[in-house]
Amino acid sequence: MQITQMASMAKAAGIQLAALPTERKDAALAAISEALQQNRQRIIDANQKDMAQAQSTGLDKPMLKRLLFDEQKIAQVCQGIKDLIRLPDPVGRTLYAIELDQGLELYKVSCPIGVIGVVFESRPDALVQISTLCLKSGNAVILKGGSEAAMTNQVLAEVIADASIQAGMPTGWIQLLHTRQEVSQILALDRFIDLIIPRGSNQFVRYIMEHTRIPVLGHADGVCHVYIHQAADLQKAIRILIDSKCQYVAVCNAAEKCLIDQAIAAQVLPQIRSALESHGVEIRGCQRTCSIIPCSPASEQDWYIEYLDYIITIKVVDGLDQAIEHINTYGSHHTDAIVTEDRPAAARFLQMVDSADVFWNCSTRFSDGYRYGLGAEVGISTSKIHARGPVGLEGLVIYKWKLIGDGHIVAPYCGPQAKAFTHRILNRDCPL
Numbered sequence: 395m396q397i398t399q400m401a402s403m404a405k406a407a408g409i410q411l412a413a414l415p416t417e418r419k420d421a422a423l424a425a426i427s428e429a430l431q432q433n434r435q436r437i438i439d440a441n442q443k444d445m446a447q448a449q450s451t452g453l454d455k456p457m458l459k460r461l462l463f464d465e466q467k468i469a470q471v472c473q474g475i476k477d478l479i480r481l482p483d484p485v486g487r488t489l490y491a492i493e494l495d496q497g498l499e500l501y502k503v504s505c506p507i508g509v510i511g512v513v514f515e516s517r518p519d520a521l522v523q524i525s526t527l528c529l530k531s532g533n534a535v536i537l538k539g540g541s542e543a544a545m546t547n548q549v550l551a552e553v554i555a556d557a558s559i560q561a562g563m564p565t566g567w568i569q570l571l572h573t574r575q576e577v578s579q580i581l582a583l584d585r586f587i588d589l590i591i592p593r594g595s596n597q598f599v600r601y602i603m604e605h606t607r608i609p610v611l612g613h614a615d616g617v618c619h620v621y622i623h624q625a626a627d628l629q630k631a632i633r634i635l636i637d638s639k640c641q642y643v644a645v646c647n648a649a650e651k652c653l654i655d656q657a658i659a660a661q662v663l664p665q666i667r668s669a670l671e672s673h674g675v676e677i678r679g680c681q682r683t684c685s686i687i688p689c690s691p692a693s694e695q696d697w698y699i700e701y702l703d704y705i706i707t708i709k710v711v712d713g714l715d716q717a718i719e720h721i722n723t724y725g726s727h728h729t730d731a732i733v734t735e736d737r738p739a740a741a742r743f744l745q746m747v748d749s750a751d752v753f754w755n756c757s758t759r760f761s762d763g764y765r766y767g768l769g770a771e772v773g774i775s776t777s778k779i780h781a782r783g784p785v786g787l788e789g790l791v792i793y794k795w796k797l798i799g800d801g802h803i804v805a806p807y808c809g810p811q812a813k814a815f816t817h818r819i820l821n822r823d824c825p826l
Contacts, residue, residue: 397579401536401586403566404509408534410564412506416483419530422561426526427475429557430550434468437553440545441518448516448542456644456702463518463546471522474770478530481768484787485532491820495813497800501824504791506532508588511580512772513602515593516540521550523770524591525568529558531790536580536587538571581606591773591785596700611785613750613776615700616646617726618758621717621743623734624655628662630755631733632669637757638731640673644702646774647729647751647761651697652708653717656682659710663687666708675704682710697724714739718746725749727776729761750776750783796824 411419430437441463448461490502510533514520521539528535539547551570559565571577580587584607592602596614603610620638622631638649654662659682667687670677677689678696689708696707697720711717721730731753732743740754751761761784763771768786775781781789806813 397571397576398583398586400566400569400571401509401580401583404534404536404569405586407564407567408506408508408532411529411532411534411567412485412508414532414563416485418562419483419532420479422529422558422563423475423479423526425557425561426529426554427472429553430468430472430475430522433549433553434465437468437546437549438464440549441543444543444545451542453516453542457516457542459644460515460517461540461543461546463543467519471519474523474764475526477764478526478770478787481530481787483530484791488823489793491822491824493818493820494797494815495802495807496816498802499798499820501796501798502793503796503824505794507790507792509534509536509586510589510591510772510790511536511538511587511608512591513538513577513594513598514540514773516542518543518546518550520593521547522554524772525551525554527770527772527787527790529563529567531787533790534567534569536569536571538577544572578605581608584608593773609779611773611775611777611779611781611789613646613726613728613774615698615726616648616728616774617651617698617700617724618647618649618728618761619651619653619721619725619730620649620758621653621711621721621730621732622655622658622662623714623717623732623736623739623743624657625736625739626658626733627735628658628665631662632665634731634733634755634757635666636669636673638759639670639675639706640704641757641759643704645759646700647758648702649731649758650699650701650706651724652706653711653720654683654708655714655717656710656712659683660686663708663710670706673704675706678705678707680709683708686710700726714742718743722746722748728774729753729758731756731758750774796826798824798826 487504492500512524555568587608590608590610592599592612599614620635663686678692679689692707727749729751730747730749744752763784763786771784771786773785775785
């Protein structure tokens with residue numbers, strides 16, 4: 395099937411999806427969860443073939459960890475679908491209502507975006523999360539996963555499509571691409587595709603942004619910081635840093651940089667070194683860090699790098715303002731945390747750090763759609779558009795204005811004897 399035909403089918407399916415009631419969509423989601431369980435051996439067999447191929451080509455350990463899709467992962471995604479079913483439908487909500495004049499009422503109502511193209515990394519679970527989020531929010535989806543997960547993704551897409559179509563979803567609502575050339579082709583299909591969500595390297599995301607007229611939502615890197623302020627509880631700080639860095643290193647919300655106030659650096663750095671090295675973490679430090687603990691000197695480039703590995707860069711800063719400036723300069727506007735018992739300092743940090751997620755006294759690893767109660771996520775957005783941070787259901791809808799009248803025309807509201815609008819706020823849902 396040609397790409398244009400696939401996109402056209404997705405567009406037609408998206409229009410049908412937008413009008414489906416919540417009960418129909420939830421029934422389809424339940425059918426998908428059941429089908430994934432019934433086909434788990436088929437899925438695992440395909441994944442084992444992908445894993446063997448990836449290992450033979452030397453795929454690195456963080457990517458292999460993302461690629462694995464076993465019984466535990468299947469159970470996790472099925473639980474995620476059950477959680478998604480319990481969430482309220484984001485479509486059809488009245489966001490604003492106002493009377494313009496008697497019998498003339500304006501409603502701002504949430505609606506699906508339409509057709510969403512998602513290009514993602516080697517995590518097969520992302521395919522399940524993305525497709526089910528799109529279904530719940532009434533969007534058709536065109537997916538392209540990493541080539542290293544080709545067999546797993548193919549089986550997952552087939553299982554999801556078959557189960558959902560049998561449950562009454564429109565044919566063509568989920569489409570799977572197979573080659574990089576197809577990705578380049580869809581970038582030109584702004585007639586059919588309404589939003590592109592790229593999940594990959596900085597270079598890849600920038601390529602997408604520069605080669606399409608379709609709006610793009612996403613993030614390039616996860617250069618996340620933990621800043622240990624001079625008023626931090628040091629045991630709390632070390633616990634948060636270790637969780638942020640080590641709980642799962644191969645994800646975009648893992649901490650890659652640690653900033654420490656000069657006032658406590660000599661006291662806390664030896665403890666941090668011991669804790670990090672006990673977890674196998676390599677430390678690269680600024681000049682002041684290297685003068686306090688033995689570690690490799692950090693280069694200028696280190697401050698920009700997302701390692702996704704057991705490596706962290708540490709900088710000693712003069713105080714809160716320098717920490718904020720450093721994060722806003724070198725960070726990726728993803729997730730940054732401050733550890734302090736000084737409430738005004740925390741408030742200043744949360745207000746002035748220009749990131750999608752800013753935390754006080756908690757791990758950066760909480761930056762996640764599932765943990766936010768969003769029903770997993772389709773991606774993380776560091777953009778300043780309609781959705782920012784973990785993008786769940788709310789980020790997959792937009793809105794339309796519905797004006798309901800009774801023969802009203804504009805002419806009486808124009809000219810020197812113009813009739814005045816009432817502009818009376820209404821506290822009711824749109825009736826249509």
